[in-house]
Amino acid sequence: MSRTTRLLTLLQVLRGKSRPVTAATLAGELEISERTLYRDIAELTALGAPIYGEAGIGYVLRSGLFLPPLMLNADETEAIVLGLRYVDQRGDEVLSKAAADALAKIAAVLAPEALDALRNPTVLPGPPGYGFAPNAVPLNVFRQAIRDQAKLHIDYADANQVPSQRLIWPLALGFLNEVRIIVAWCELRSAYRTFRTDRISAANEQGERYPGRRSDLLRTWRKQMQLDEAGRFTPDKN
Known part of the structure; x- marks a missing residue:
């Protein structure tokens, strides 16, 4: 097993553990010595992996995005770049900044051979068209309500x-290409509806949460609209 493969395998093992795991247990699963494991833990931590713990107690990988070198190939890198640049063009101020920040973080951990795909991609998003109509309500208000199930x-x-x-x-x-919409359950219509944000x-x-789980409600809406998990849709009339 190469060093790179061993490091990625160690990350994968830690991702599957919800509680601290001792060095002896990890070394046994990877079929390496504890001394090698300690070196690998130190190297991953130096690369930015959120690994917490210490010898004799155990190690745990905290939640959070961590992309070690060599984890993305050229096609995967270009897919991420295309998506983030699309968001940068079509998102609101908050999402555009988030896309730029995410791209910078990814660039910081990409292997040299993958960096070329990021800096000189073979795919580019098209122009954003005629632009979006202005919104009286900031989109972040809607996103926060969605997260809060409010x-x-x-x-x-x-x-x-x-x-x-x-x-x-x-x-x-x-x-969408020229409009932004909210998918919602409308109490007035007692049905799922889509609403253009510029209207x-x-x-x-x-100050009240709606009942049920958002994921279940969204799944029901997708089923009614005969959509796949990608969520392709056309706004309806209100």
């Missing part, structure tokens, strides 16, 4: 500019 009261105008007030359960924020003039959390 009911939102919104002032909405449909395609004919007919105003209405809705109490919705926001499930996901969708980015929402006000949104306020009600």
Whole structure:
């Protein structure tokens, strides 16, 4: 087993453990000496792996993104770059900054041969088209409500500019080519609906969580819309 393979295997073993594991146990699983294991732990920690613990007690890999060198090939690197640059072009200010920061972090841990795919990709996102209509409510308000599973009261105008007030359960924020939409359960219609964010003039959390699990509700919506896990969809009319 090469050193690189051994380090990646050690990371994989630690990812599968929820509690600290002793050096003796890890060394036994990897069929290496404890002395070699201590060196490997030190090397991974120096590379940025969030490994915590000490000899005699055990080691645990804390949650968090860690991409060691050689983990991504050229195709995987270009797929990530394409996605992040797409978000950088089409996301709001918060997501655009997050995409740029994530790309910088990935570049910092890529192996030299993979860096060329990042700096000189063979794929590029197309232009963002005509741009998005301005939003009266920052998109981060919707994202936070989605994370909190919080009911939102919104002032909405449909395609004919007919105003209405809705109490919705926001499930996901969708980015289409020229519009952004919220997938939600609408209490007024007693059905799943999509709402264009640029047609929402006000949104306020009600201090109440909606029932059920968001993942289950989203799965039901996908099934009704006959969507796959990629979530491709066309906004409906309200």
